[in-house]
Amino acid sequence: xxxxxxxxxxxxxxxxxxxxxxxxxxxxxxxxxxxxxxxxxxxxxxxxxxxxxxxxxxxxxxxxxxxxxxxxxxxxxxxxxxxxxxxxxxxxxxxxxxxxxxxxxxxxxxxxxxxxxxxxxxxxxxxxxxxxxxxxxxxxxxxxxxxxxxxxxxxxxxxxxxxxxxxxxxxxxxxxxxxxxxxxxxxxxxxxxxxxxxxxxxxxxxxxxxxxxxxxxxxxxxxxxxxxxxxxxxxxxxxxxxxxxxxxxxxxxxxxxxxxxxxxxxxxxxxxxxxxxxxxxxxxxxxxxxxxxxxxxxxxxxxxxxxxxxxxxxxxxxxxxxxxxxxxxxxxxxxxxxxxxxxxxxxxxxxxxxxxxxxxxxxxxxxxxxxxxxxxxxxxxxxxxxxxxxxxxxxxxxxxxxxxxxxxxxxxxxxxxxxxxxxxxxxxxxxxxxxxxxxxxxxxxxxxxxxxxxxxxxxxxxxxxxxxxxxxxxxxxxxxxxxxxxxxxxxxxxxxxxxxxxxxx
Amino acid sequence: xxxxxxxxxxxxxxxxxxxxxxxxxxxxxxxxxxxxxxxxxxxxxxxxxxxxxxxxxxxxxxxxxxxxxxxxxxxxxxxxxxxxxxxxxxxxxxxxxxxxxxxxxxxxxxxxxxxxxxxxxxxxxxxxxxxxxxxxxxxxxxxxxxxxxxxxxxxxxxxxxxxxxxxxxxxxxxxxxxxxxxxxxxxxxxxxxxxxxxxxxxxxxxxxxxxxxxxxxxxxxxxxxxxxxxxxxxxxxxxxxxxxxxxxxxxxxxxxxxxxxxxxxxxxxxxxxxxxxxxxxxxxxxxxxxxxxxxxxxxxxxxxxxxxxxxxxxxxxxxx
Numbered sequence: 118x119x120x121x122x123x124x125x126x127x128x129x130x131x132x133x134x135x136x137x138x139x140x141x142x143x144x145x146x147x148x149x150x151x152x153x154x155x156x157x158x159x160x161x162x163x164x165x166x167x168x169x170x171x172x173x174x175x176x177x178x179x180x181x182x183x184x185x186x187x188x189x190x191x192x193x194x195x196x197x198x199x200x201x202x203x204x205x206x207x208x209x210x211x212x213x214x215x216x217x218x219x220x221x222x223x224x225x226x227x228x229x230x231x232x233x234x235x236x237x238x239x240x241x242x243x244x245x246x247x248x249x250x251x252x253x254x255x256x257x258x259x260x261x262x263x264x265x266x267x268x269x270x271x272x273x274x275x276x277x278x279x280x281x282x283x284x285x286x287x288x289x290x291x292x293x294x295x296x297x298x299x300x301x302x303x304x305x306x307x308x309x310x311x312x313x314x315x316x317x318x319x320x321x322x323x324x325x326x327x328x329x330x331x332x333x334x335x336x337x338x339x340x341x342x343x344x345x346x347x348x349x350x351x352x353x354x355x356x357x358x359x360x361x362x363x364x365x366x367x368x369x370x371x372x373x374x375x376x377x378x379x380x381x382x383x384x385x386x387x388x389x390x391x392x393x394x395x396x397x398x399x400x401x402x403x404x405x406x407x408x409x410x411x412x413x414x415x416x417x418x419x420x421x422x423x424x425x426x427x428x429x430x431x432x433x434x435x436x437x438x439x440x441x442x443x444x445x446x447x448x449x450x451x452x453x454x455x456x457x458x459x460x461x462x463x464x465x466x467x468x469x470x471x472x473x474x475x476x477x478x479x480x481x482x483x484x485x486x487x488x489x490x491x492x493x494x495x496x497x498x499x500x501x502x503x504x505x506x507x508x509x510x511x512x513x514x515x516x517x518x519x520x521x522x523x524x525x526x527x528x529x530x531x532x533x534x535x536x537x538x539x540x541x542x543x544x545x546x547x548x549x550x551x552x553x554x555x556x557x558x559x560x561x562x563x564x565x566x567x568x569x570x571x572x573x574x575x576x577x578x579x580x581x582x583x584x585x586x587x588x589x590x591x592x593x594x595x596x597x598x599x600x601x602x603x604x605x606x607x608x609x610x611x612x613x614x615x616x617x618x619x620x621x622x
Numbered sequence: 623x624x625x626x627x628x629x630x631x632x633x634x635x636x637x638x639x640x641x642x643x644x645x646x647x648x649x650x651x652x653x654x655x656x657x658x659x660x661x662x663x664x665x666x667x668x669x670x671x672x673x674x675x676x677x678x679x680x681x682x683x684x685x686x687x688x689x690x691x692x693x694x695x696x697x698x699x700x701x702x703x704x705x706x707x708x709x710x711x712x713x714x715x716x717x718x719x720x721x722x723x724x725x726x727x728x729x730x731x732x733x734x735x736x737x738x739x740x741x742x743x744x745x746x747x748x749x750x751x752x753x754x755x756x757x758x759x760x761x762x763x764x765x766x767x768x769x770x771x772x773x774x775x776x777x778x779x780x781x782x783x784x785x786x787x788x789x790x791x792x793x794x795x796x797x798x799x800x801x802x803x804x805x806x807x808x809x810x811x812x813x814x815x816x817x818x819x820x821x822x823x824x825x826x827x828x829x830x831x832x833x834x835x836x837x838x839x840x841x842x843x844x845x846x847x848x849x850x851x852x853x854x855x856x857x858x859x860x861x862x863x864x865x866x867x868x869x870x871x872x873x874x875x876x877x878x879x880x881x882x883x884x885x886x887x888x889x890x891x892x893x894x895x896x897x898x899x900x901x902x903x904x905x906x907x908x909x910x911x912x913x914x915x916x917x918x919x920x921x922x923x924x925x926x927x928x929x930x931x932x933x934x935x936x937x938x939x940x941x942x
Contacts, residue, residue, distance in 0.1 A: 421833075423832065423833065443832055443833060443835055444835040444836070444837055447834075447835035448835075453833050455830075455833055460827070460829070460830075461827075461829045461830050461833060462830055462833065463827070463830060464823065464826045464827050464830060464893070466826070466893070466894070467826070471819075475819070475823060475831075475834045475836075476834040476835050478816040478819055478820070479816060481816075482816060485815060486810070486814045486815060487814050487815055487816055487819065489814070529834070
């Protein structure tokens with residue numbers, strides 16, 4: 118590879134304006150070969166717009182992008198790919214029902230005459246995985262059967278198959294658990310050592326110090342700090358991101374009450390969940406920890422009745438829930454904020470008001486009609502009580518940031534006056550500034566007597582403000598920890614399957 | 623600024639989209655058609671008789687299209703409505719000896735039954751709507767022919783029924799009046815009742831609807847029954863107008879109804895529906911056929927024009 122210090126990518130004074138909005142107001146960024154460049158900033162800081170300008174998906178209004186010293190044609194994704202820029206977006210763009218090798222070579226298949234040369238593609242796919250240090254993925258496997266972490270590796274293999282010189286990863290760790298993130302770090306370091314430049318966009322500030330060579334912070338479409346060393350304290354990074362002001366990240370744990378509001382006994386649905394039992398008191402925040410695939414999400418779905426349980430029962434406030442009837446679970450006082458907020462939680466084209474009122478439409482029934490004014494009034498009140506920004510309840514949910522979309526889901530259950538909230542990864546895709554606000558909202562709900570069950574892949578979050586943390590491993594609850602006194606190591610020790618630690622198992 | 627600027631592309635686009643294209647374009651098209659008609663057929667086209675005739679002609683398909691709007695709002699489709707129209711007419715015709723009211727009861731009962739079977743096959747049989755209603759398309763047509771023994775049933779003695787088909791109230795033909803009433807009721811149900819909201823919710827995001835406590839199966843079942851009701855009303859009006867119940871009526875009505883819904887702006891994928899658009903879509907087709915008829919164009923030409931119109935209208939709507 119070329120001189121490691123030569124600038125691979127130079128972005129100067131990049132501006133992108135949309136009607137009425139300035140997404141980028143002058144961004145500078147320099148990435149060299151072999152460098153892992155961490156790009157951080159709140160949602161709306163312009164990170165995604167910046168990388169879309171580099172990858173050619175978006176045409177900048179002004180400014181310059183140079184790649185290997187030469188100007189990059191703007192607004193031409195094919196040119197960017199041809200020059201060696203590969204982008205892996207937050208939402209993986211793999212074709213789920215094609216094989217791994219078919220995905221890797223999608224659009225630039227090897228051919229022998231008019232026919233596909235499958236053998237060559239399989240061979241090269243294996244070689245790419247070897248380069249990525251992950252040889253466990255068979256090239257013939259269907260992508261939909263792979264875990265998210267493996268799918269990410271497939272995306273990277275695809276990028277490498279284009280002989281990428283610059284790899285852009287947009288929030289690669291968002292869907293991964295801590296162990297998988299560690300593996301991904303290994304892959305990225307390996308590529309950087311080969312001379313590939315990497316732009317790593319993340320919300321997890323802890324990763325920055327562990328992985329990055331330099332850090333650039335964007336805020337409101339501008340570069341506010343660049344060439345920061347990786348050992349920059351997290352506090353400093355947050356100060357750059359939020360503009361000097363820093364809030365206490367986790368709210369205090371409030372007291373909870375004696376009364377049991379949720380009683381889960383022996384819930385089983387093979388192969389995901391086995392014999393899960395726990396109780397939840399009013400006002401208690403109970404965390405569910407575990408690796409991805411340990412059955413956390415599946416357990417929440419069982420409690421809520423989205424999937425039928427094979428055995429076991431759920432009681433809310435002493436009343437037993439009929440199986441597989443989410444509508445009756447809601448009537449009994451349950452509410453769920455699903456992990457896939459956009460695909461399972463919201464109607465993105467609907468206004469925030471409609472998204473908020475949907476679980477309790479009957480409340481607004483006046484004779485045969487819906488009381489639209491009342492709907493708007495009540496939904497708006499709950500959205501405001503959660504400080505949803507911007508304060509535009511008639512706007513489509515699509516136009517709000519992740520954190521504010523999450524507030525619409527929470528407002529929905531406030532409107533419904535639920536007694537137990539099941540939260541699946543409530544801060545996924547939510548930026549740091551908005552996260553502490555979500556935490557505060559959750560703590561406030563608990564203080565009002567609502568019982569909270571919260572699944573999270575981020576241990577800091579679970580230990581930061583949950584009263585208790587249950588650890589799941591391979592579908593079973595294997596440990597119960599006190600939130601205030603336990604450490605991330607305690608959780609991981611229980612969460613990681615034994616055969617990952619010793620070969621003996 | 624707290625808006626996620628990462629989505630500003632969408633923001634700009636959706637601001638354009640906020641102009642309800644189909645609800646503006648179609649009225650303009652309708653006005654243009656009326657002007658063209660007034661110019662090329664002066665004194666004939668622009669008469670209240672002719673325009674009421676357009677509305678009356680369109681009413682049979684139009685009433686069904688209103689029901690179809692709900693089916694399509696949930697992401698479904700109902701291909702059986704044309705055959706169901708014939709089956710309902712014959713079911714009523716078999717009760718002809720017992721008078722007009724029994725005819726109507728019979729027609730409505732058959733249409734509702736067909737809708738309920740469609741809904742049951744889709745919800746509990748888990749057959750996709752396209753296939754379930756395609757099967758019903760041939761079943762209902764067969765049923766109509768078999769029940770009628772292939773011959774039309776004369777309804778010449780049913781005065782009340784014929785009044786519904788050909789009578790007038792305040793000078794307005796009753797089918798046209800009922801079409802307008804069904805459209806208004808349809809608008810209210812879609813936009814002002816929990817049922818309408820839920821139908822669109824199920825079509826827009828079924829898993830989110832389930833998590834929000836909606837039972838998608840019930841809603842989906844209901845929209846097919848609702849369409850059955852519309853088919854039953856149409857069967858009554860059509861039979862009354864023809865003064866006979868025929869097993870061969872309603873051919874391709876399903877496609878006309880779907881076409882009107884689609885050019886009206888309701889998304890075939892579900893989750894976005896407009897009764898106003900459907901109403902305008904029905905009127906647009908009605909005017910075009912009326913004009914072509916006045917110009918003595920052969921029916922082949924009408925088919926070509928209809929097809930082209932669907933293509934152009936839908937292509938225009940997808941431009942944003």
